[in-house]
Amino acid sequence: MMDDIERHGLPASAFGEQLLSETLLSEAFERLPDPLGLIEGPSVREMRLIALNGAATRIVGLTRERALGRGLQQLLPPSRQDWFFGSLARCLASGEAWSYRTTLALPQGRRYLEVSLTPLAASAAGHRRVLLHGRDITDVRRLQEQLDKHERIYRAAVESSHYTIARYDRQCRRVFANAEFIRSAGVPLAELLDKTPLEYPGGPAMAAYQGAIQAVLAQGGPDEHELRWQDSKGSEHCTLIRLTPEFDEDGEVVSVLSVGHDITEAARYRHHIHRLAYYDTLSGLPNREQFYTRLRQILSQADTREGWVGLLLLDLDRFTVINDSLGHIAGDTLLQETAGRLSEYLGDRGFVARMGGDEFAILLPDLDGREVLNGWARAVLELFDEPYQLMGRELVVSASIGIALYPDDSLSADDLIKYADSALHHVKDNGRNGYGFYERGLTTGLTERMSLEAELRKVVERGELELYYQPKVDLLCARSAGCEALLRWRHPSLGLLTPDRFIRIAEETGIIVEIGGWVLRTACEAAVRWNRGGWADFTVAVNLSVRQFLGHDLAGEIQAILAETGCRPEWLELEITENLLLEDRDETRATLGQLRDLGLKLAIDDFGTGYSALNYLARFPIDILKIDRSFVQGIGRDESSEKLVRGIVSLARSLHILLVAEGVETAGQAAYLQQIGCHLAQGYLFAKPLSEEQLVSWYKQYRQQPLPGTLVEP
Structure with missing residues (x-):
């Protein structure tokens, strides 16, 4: 053993280290999970396979005994030989590594490989050597195919979606818009991209929308925004938009995805329901429900400042006779025209509502006192001096008004209504066609009337x-x-x-x-x-x-x-x-x-x-x-x-x-x-x-x- 070491001219310690190094390299070469091979030869077409690790034998499906020593022409299919040898020659000429991807049809199925060719130092005999490193990318390739497929599905869904989809960058500029967004806007894509909502289409509604986007960019949380807007033809639309922040790898918000759903019909229906709940369908005036809400609101505001609030309840005289005699169409027309006269006269100086039947209520805030109501009541009654035209007939209709005053008569909304109603009945019981203020004792008559009505239902x-x-x-x-x-x-x-x-x-x-x-x-x-x-x-x-x-x-x-x-x-x-x-x-x-x-x-x-x-x-x-x-x-x-x-x-x-x-x-x-x-x-x-x-x-x-x-x- 020592004679061999001396013949190589190496100290015993150095030879041991070299032997250990070669052993470790050999073990690493064998145990690497990626397939490795070593080819050598005097020329490109004469190169043979001189080394192969275990991973490579599993990939190629050959044992070392059958693979080692074989020429590349024996290992490569004829259709790939010219391409491979040309590529190998360029790699050796440049002295730089070269990579390519290939497929192998193996018994266990088709595998995808990424192969690297790395030129090494020549052998002692002057033969060129090249290290072949293969990486099995079958799973990666299949995952990428799935991702590509999902991407195509996503893009198809986005482009065919009935939802409007857009993306806004940190400057709130539109960087993407799908087909539905373009169709809804009614303008080419070029006019939409790189524009903020305020720049296009603009307006107060878009200013609020852009503010919502900026809030999502700043806070990093999703939000919903109901946007009312007009298209290029002037048609009104309502869109419910979901704003979702998008983050980069550092967790910073870089964009906002906007997904909008057209709720125009739903908004119209909701508005219709609101009208039904708070407005009288016949006259278009606020109804009893909204009247009570407004009355309490006005009274709460009156508490914070000096001033009186007048409540007038108006009832058409002999309306039942007119309605029953001329018919309901004539009665409805009379109510509609009365509502129009009252609304036109009051304007924004007061609030008028239809309480039901032929009864209307008027609220007059910020009055200087009881005396002012005399003028208001007379002016309202004068609205009925002009005859009505009903069913081709000219008809003179009178009205009666009962008045209650806040805070003189009561601080309670319910009491004011009750007191104005008792004053109204007092006017009607004393000849109609006039007005009267609430006085203590009138409610006794009203209470009696309500009691009689309840008892009258069981009188037979x-x-x-x-x-x-x-x-x-x-x-x-x-x-x-x-x-x-x-x-x-x-x-x-x-x-x-x-x-x-x-x-x-x-x-x-x-x-x-x-x-x-x-x-x-x-x-x-x-x-x-x-x-x-x-x-x-x-x-x-x-x-x-x-x-x-x-x-x-x-x-x-x-x-x-x-x-x-x-x-x-x-x-x-x-x-x-x-x-x-x-x-x-x-x-x-x-x-x-x-x-x-x-x-x-x-x-x-x-x-x-x-x-x-x-x-x-x-x-x-x-x-x-x-x-x-x-x-x-x-x-x-x-x-x-x-x-x-x-x-x-x-x-x-x-x-x-x-x-x-x-x-x-x-x-x-x-x-x-x-x-x-x-x-x-x-x-x-x-x-x-x-x-x-x-x-x-x-x-x-x-x-x-x-x-x-x-x-x-x-």
């Missing part, structure tokens, strides 16, 4: 209604001509109430339909008892409400009542008001015709006090006219009233219509009516309204002696 069920009867007489022969049924309510605590205390509430709430049915049935039952008891042709007149005609089978109801009670049609008269005939409605005409076909007589009550038009008498099947008591009261005192009564009598005679004078209280009035040809009358001269028992007594008495004011022919 509880059996608290009664009919009183006022006789009608023939002035010429002192014969009873029947009676008029008059409603009374025997209230458990208030006593006997006349219709003026509750009939208006029944009309407004619709309870009148149920009450009217009870009156018809009770009157028919009474007529049957009297006529079958020997009272020859004794008729009972019943007043009908306009509401009983509308949306209700009145003729069918009466026909059923006649059949159930056994009442003959000639024993029943039906009284209506002129207001029902104001509009020649098909529904009204049909119902009146059906009632006439049943054999019933129809009378117009209080003739001359409503919306009179003489052609109604020709168009509708009217049998009787009842002259209103206000005209009869003028007989002997007012020449105009006497002329008017004479004219009504002349008109009725020419149309062969019967006449009944109401409110006859003196013998002089009775004599005048006899003289001009009005022979039927009713009033206190003959009898006040009587209970059924009192009427029976009266009937027996009048048959024994003439009634006052009657003329018995010889």
Whole structure:
């Protein structure tokens, strides 16, 4: 061993180190996971494989014994030899490493390799040596293919997406925009890129949007922004945008991705829902809900500064009559025009809302005191001086106003509304067409009204209604001509109430339909008892409400009542008001015709006090006219009233219509009516309204002696 060392001319220690180094290199060469090989030869085409590690044998699928010593021409496929040898020659000529990628079809499948050729020092024999280093990139290649595939899918999704997608750099400049963004904007991509939202399309909405992007850039957190904008054609759009920060490898925000979803229809629907929730659909005014919100807001602001707040509740006079007579279309038109007049007059000086029905509310903040409200109330009422044009008719409508004042009347919003409402009802109960301020004690009347309304809903069920009867007489022969049924309510605590205390509430709430049915049935039952008891042709007149005609089978109801009670049609008269005939409605005409076909007589009550038009008498099947008591009261005192009564009598005679004078209280009035040809009358001269028992007594008495004011022919 030592002889060999000495022959090499090396010290023993140096030779040992060299041997150790070669051993380590050999072991490293063998254990490296990447395939390694060493080729050597005098020329490029004569190079042979002289070394191969374990990883290489696994890749090429050959053992060392079969691989070592073989020429490259034996290892390479013919189609690749010229290319490889040319590349190898250039590598050796330059003395620099060269890399290429190739594929190997192996039993375990196709593998992808990245091969490096590194020139080494020549051998002792002058042969060129090259180290082959291979790296298996099959998994990397497949991962890259997957990434490329996902990238293509992502790009396709982005470009075909119905969402608008854009990217903004740190200066808020647009660096990417997808096809949908370009389509929505309506301009070429070149006009979008490198522009901030404020630069294009610009405007206040885009300024807020750009501020949202800047906030995401600064804070590094995602955000949502609802953007309202106009496209190049001026169409309004609403987009919900998700802003997502994008980071670099150092965690710094470098851009913001904007993904927008068109919610234009949803925004319109949301706006519509808001309108439904806070605005009246008919008038376009704020509704009751928004009124309460605004009232509380104004009162809270008033607490922080000196000043008064006026609350005006306005109600159209006799709106129910107009609505029921002319129809709902006319009523709606009246409400819409009223809303327009109020809005135009108030402008931004006050707040007006529709509370429901024909009631409007007006808020007037920052007033100098109660006196100022007088001028406001008068000015609002003057808005109604101009006639309305409804269904081709000119109609004058008045209004009533109730007023409450903050803080004089109350500090509470609910109390102010209640007080203004009580003032309004006080005005309406005292003639309408005016205004009034809340005063202590008015709420008592309002509370009573609310209580009556609640109790009235069960009045039929509880059996608290009664009919009183006022006789009608023939002035010429002192014969009873029947009676008029008059409603009374025997209230458990208030006593006997006349219709003026509750009939208006029944009309407004619709309870009148149920009450009217009870009156018809009770009157028919009474007529049957009297006529079958020997009272020859004794008729009972019943007043009908306009509401009983509308949306209700009145003729069918009466026909059923006649059949159930056994009442003959000639024993029943039906009284209506002129207001029902104001509009020649098909529904009204049909119902009146059906009632006439049943054999019933129809009378117009209080003739001359409503919306009179003489052609109604020709168009509708009217049998009787009842002259209103206000005209009869003028007989002997007012020449105009006497002329008017004479004219009504002349008109009725020419149309062969019967006449009944109401409110006859003196013998002089009775004599005048006899003289001009009005022979039927009713009033206190003959009898006040009587209970059924009192009427029976009266009937027996009048048959024994003439009634006052009657003329018995010889």
